[in-house]
Amino acid sequence: MRIKESEKDGVVVLTLSGKMMLDAKSAGLHDYVKNLIEQGKTKVVMDMGKITWFGSTGLGALLASYTSLKDNDGDLKVARATRKIRSVFMFTQIIKVLENYDTVDEAVAAIK
Template sequence: MYLKFEKQKNILITTLSGELDHNSAEEVRVKIDDRIDRDNIEKVILNFSGVTFMDSSGIGAVLGRYKKLSNKGGMLCIAEPNKNVNRIFELAGLYKLIKNYNTVDEAVRCI
């Protein structure tokens, strides 16, 4: 799993590439939390355009970041999930909590 961070205004955009599974979920948690804490971030967009696979550990990593941001009055959203990842989010019911956007630009405008 490769992570690329970019800041626009007060929003942290995290682009994920590879498989978000039990092998990479802990690393993703630690790196995103570090950036949230270090830069006092309250809004995060997770760009899933490069994620090829996600399992329940990935769901846990996303939910954990959602809870962390919600507890400090912030928000998390996702952008550009492929068909398979989108289906996982739907089946897990995550779209009841987390907004999904077609593009990162759309997410930046809306949050």
């Protein structure tokens, strides 16, 4: 999995791409977010439109990131989650805590 960082209206946008499965990079997503928190960046949007595979390690890192941001008065929104990811969010009820938006702009507007 690759992580590309950009900023929009004071919100960090992490564009994730590739396989979000059982690899060090997927688990490393939480460390990446913790590093952002240390820099005082606590509003994060994750663009998941380019994720080709999605597994429990990626989901665990995503949820841990959400908790760490919330614990630091921040927030996490998801944008452009694929149909498969949305299905998992729905069946596990993750959708109740982690909102998905159709576009990055919508997610940024919601978190500002």
